[in-house]
Amino acid sequence: MSSTLLLVLKIYFVIFASMIGSFLNVVIYRVPLGQNIVFPRSKCPNCSFQLSWFLNIPVLSFLFLKGRCYKCKQKISFQYPLVEFLCAGAGYFFFPNDFQVESIVSSFFYFATFCVFLCHLFIDIKHRLLPDSLNIFLLLVFLAFSIWRFGWVHSTLGGMVGFLMPLSITWLFYKLRGQIGLGGGDIKLFGILGLFLGVKGIIYNIFLSCWIGAIVGGSLILFKRMKKSESLAFGPYIILAASVQMFFPSQFQKFVEYVMGRY
Ligand SMILES: [Zn+2]
Incomplete structure (x- = not known):
């Protein structure tokens, strides 16, 4: 395929992605x-x-209407053009480099994942909720892609650890302190991510999201933007951690090696 045709298709896809972003704004508002x-x-x-x-x-109407x-x-809200712009960027970033079936399926998977992550992020910040309907969509996409790409064993074990580890930590926390730590949506999301990330990956994800949560929560308390007794939505940290792991795998690998002292 000629490089000019590829470029034209890529431009079309970026425009299409910005329209998907416009639809995601509807999802974020209405779901x-x-x-x-x-x-x-x-x-x-x-x-x-x-x-x-x-x-x-997308984006242009917001600029035109100031x-x-x-x-x-x-x-x-500035959220509208931001979501559209981020989606257009994802369309550019995830567009396949060739037209092999594997590349096209991967592109679709990563773009769909990005879209759900974006919805989860904005909905959880505003409503403290990771809607089941979005989690079910994510589950189907992750299940199909992970089994196809990594096989049953990797996906089943990763999914089980991703679901049971946070569940038992939450249960223990509840027994000891009488407080509910993680919400049901967070635990389901960990389970779904485990399908793709596998056992090792999901354990990294749990630690990394707790780290990010501690840093963000700690700074908010430090700068008096939040009271100590308040709890934060946890979904955004899970999503940030998973985004680094899934969208920047080689950089994440380097980071892990650095932290483990093997760099
Ligand atoms: Zn009006």
């Missing part, structure tokens, strides 16, 4: 509220003005 994600058309949350197609162009509603001039 936690239990609303339908297809109907009705998007409208301004302030004045309910329905957005026509030219007010719904971040305000076309009708009531209420400020539009």
Whole structure:
């Protein structure tokens, strides 16, 4: 395949990815509220003005409207263009380098994973919730891809450790302190990630997400942005850790070797 054609396809895919980002904004807004994600058309949350197609162009509409509603001039959240832009970036980053079946399937898997991670991240920060519907979608994608790529043994063991280790830690914490540490959504997410990451990978993930959580939580308390008694949504740390492991595997490997003192 010629390199020009590849470039044209890549540009189309980046545009398509930004439109997926626009759809993810709908998912992020509506799924936690239990609303339908297809109907009705998007409208301004302030004045309910329905957005026509030219007010719904990813990133560009936001810039053209200078971040305000076309009708009531209420400020539009910066989250909308940010999600669209990140998705376009992911479209560029994950576009296959060749048209072998393996590359195309991998590209689809990584892009779909990125999309769910993005939704989980924004929904958990705002609602302290990792919706089951998104976890079920992620489970199906991870199950199919991980078994195809790594086989049954890797996936089953990783999934079991990913589910049972956080579950038993949470249970122990509850017995000792009478507090619920991790939410059910967090434990399910660990289990799903274990399918792909395997036993070693999911143990790294659990430690790394606790680390990130401790650093972020500690700094928030230090800078008095949060009280000690408050608890944070844990999903974002799991997702950040998993993103480093999955999207930057060689850098993560170097990091692990460095930490283990084998660098
Ligand atoms: Zn409005």
